Amino acid sequence: MRDITRPEVWAPNAERVELSVNAETRPMERGDGGWWRAEPLAPGDRYGFRLDGGPVRPDPRSLHQPDGPHGESCIVDPAIFDRPRWEGVELRGKALYELHVGTFTAGGTFDDAIGQLDHLVELGVGAVEVLPVNDFAGRRGWGYDGVGQYATHDAYGGPAAFVRFIDACHARGLGVVLDVVYNHFGPEGNYLAEFGPYFTDKHETPWGPAVNLDDEGSREVRDFLLGAMHQWVSLFGIDGFRIDAVHAFQDDSDYHFLAEIADRAREWEAELGRPLFVTAESDLNQPAMVSPTSSSPDARGMDAQWADDVHHALHSFFTGERQGYYVDFGSVDVLAKALTEVFVHDGGHSTFRDKPWGAPVDRDSDLYDGHSFVAFIQNHDQVGNRAVGDRVGQSLAPGAYAAAAALYLLSPFTPLVFMGEEWNATSRFPFFSHLGPELGPHVTAGRAREFEAMGWEGTVPDPQAESTFINSKLRWEEVSQRPHQRVFDWYRTLLRLRRELPGAMDASLSATRAEIVDDDTLVLHRPGFAVAVTRAEREVDVPLTGDVLAAWDEPRRLDDGRLAIPGPGVVIVAE
Structure with missing residues (x-):
């Protein structure tokens, strides 16, 4: 473990590096491999680096930037990390709760968020998944342009x-679980290229030159990122990662960076004596993403990956939306496939991409199982990338919303709840940022053009306006108000069933079966119970006769023992 009080920096091309500390300048000593070092500083000292007489730049490995990414770095007191050892928790299959610190509460800080953690315990989730918290430009933002x-x-x-x-x-x-972004770094406050070959022209990305994972100097760049991850698990004590958009990684090396992350995570588990949970956002639809790195050359070793096709199938089935990437979704047949086989696009033609896509999931594989896929009906992307950031519950009948929740929370997958979803919050979550005058106006104009091109005729919230950020904050008073309290009680019930029903945590995909009743109605059979849902605006008979474990609206028992669901709605029945 490095000494976090000692300034060190990798600057292989510099002829001279000086340390600026508390307004004084000191020479740094050149070491091996392009590294420069100085003597340790005191907690609270402000410092930065001058390369060949240039302007003072912040430390790329600074733990605190009190004045943001343009300001000087600050030495953190190592004593804040001295606390009792955490034994850890196994998170595969446990319900995750995705939250954005700035909008989770009115105050928008970690300390304010602590005040709502008992709510999450009452809800019944197993972990919080925090949107990126590493330093980014401005005081507000999603965090995906971190530097x-x-x-x-x-x-x-x-x-x-x-x-x-x-x-x-x-x-x-x-x-x-911490969300991290390594496919690109933000444009504002990004001084890494001045220090060394952190980027490469070998690959082009939507953000410009790629993060250097496979070109000259890439070993140091990889170690820079791995060092950050090790810091979060060892010093801070987090339990895992969600790695953003790994399909955008540009890496042609023999040892893919994701596989290296997976292998290092196993080493860190042994070092720390507790489990770690590493998930990836990937739209590649490749089971190799969640296969152990030793199983094949293409295996990436992630513990889980986000299952966008499950989201698309649920969203399109209940909302009726079929535009854009929902074009191949919406039918009950597609919903049944997603709930049992994960990938809808599993080698066949994807209309949205206009080419074959993906590979099939082996339901009997011993390399992965249902818990290897993270399912949801909304998340920061699927809400925030809509024109006005509207949540799916704002366009669904209460019974349909309850049905969608039951399907994914009682599925064989690892479920993820987006903050406020559990009471069908009214606050929206559009994209927002706080960039400077050079980039900010371009973000505002670009967002408007993007949705105009999609045919959106309404007003798009200005990402740069503070009101867009403030209006995204959760309104906690809603939890105890009608009709939100009923939704919260329903989510609590579903998560209690997930914990208590013996078959609910069964990760076997082959033990899950979907039965299509009609074009609007489906029964998801799980070990020991079944979830029957309908989107129909009528009562629907379902082929279930067991004891009712939970229902949104009370079903009617027919003379032959079968159940009739008031639609749209859901019933959970013992089998």
């Missing part, structure tokens, strides 16, 4: 507050 990979965003409270939040989660038995 300080080691620093905790100051507006959220900085590193000491993040430690308090993590410890508060652990004290309640909740794990903490």
Whole structure:
């Protein structure tokens, strides 16, 4: 473990590197491999680096940027990391709760978020999954344009507050998963290219030159990112990662960076003596993503990956939306396939992509199982990438919303709840940012053009406007109000059933079966119970006769013992 009080920087092309500390300049000593070092500083000292007499730049491995990515770095007191050892928690199959720190509460800090953790315990989730908290430009934003990979965003409270939040989660038995972004870095406050070959022209991306994972100097770049991940698990004590958009990684090396992350995670587990949970966002629809790295040359070794096709199937079936990437979804047959085989596009033609896509999931594989796929009916992307950031519950009948929730929360997958979903929050979550005057106006104009091209005729919230951010904050008073309290009670019931029903945590895909009743109605059979849902605006008979475990609206028992569901709606029955 490195000494976090000692300034060190990799600058292989520099002839001279100086340390600027508390307004004084000191020479740094050149070491092997392009590294420059200085003597340790005191906690609270402000410092930065001058390369060949240039302007002062922040430390790429700074843990705290009190004035943001353009300002000087600050030495963090190592004492904040001294606390009792955390034994860890196994998160595969446990319900995750995705939250954005800035909009989770009115105050928008880690300390404010601690005040709502008991709500999550009452809800019944197993871990929080925090949108990126590493340093980014401005005081507000989603965090996916981060530049300080080691620093905790100051507006959220900085590193000491993040430690308090993590410890508060652990004290309640909740794990903490951190969203990290390594496919690109943000455009504002990004000074890495001045230090060394962190980027390469070997690959082009939508963000410009690619993060250097396979060109000259890539070993140091990989170690830079792996060092950040190790810091989060060892110093801060988090329990896993969600790695953003791994399909955008540009890596032609023999040892893919994702596979290296997976292998290192297993090493860190042994070092720390507790399990880690590493998930990936991938739209490649390749089972190799969640296959052990030793199983094939293409295996990436992720513990789980996001299952977008499950989301698309649920969303399109219940909302009726068929535009854009929903074009191949919407039917009950597609929903049945997604719930039992994960990938709808599993080698066949994808209309949206206009080419064959994906590969089939082996339901009997011993390399992965249902818990290897993260399912949801909404998340930050699927809400925030809509023109006005509207949530799916704002366009569904209550019974349809309850049905969609039951299908994914009682599926063989690892479920993920988006903050506020559990009471059908009214606050929206559009994209927002706080970039400077050079980039900010381009973001505003680009967002408007994007949705105009899609045929959107309404007003798109200005990402740069503070009101867009403020209006995205959850309204916690809703939880105890009608009709939100009923939705919250339903989510609590579903998550209790997931914990208590013996077959609910069964990860076997082959033990899950979907029975199509009609074009609007489906029964998901799980070991020991079944979930019957309908989107029909009428009563629907379903071929189930067992005891009712839960229902949105009370079903009617027919003379032959079968059940009739008031539609749209859902019933969960013992089998």
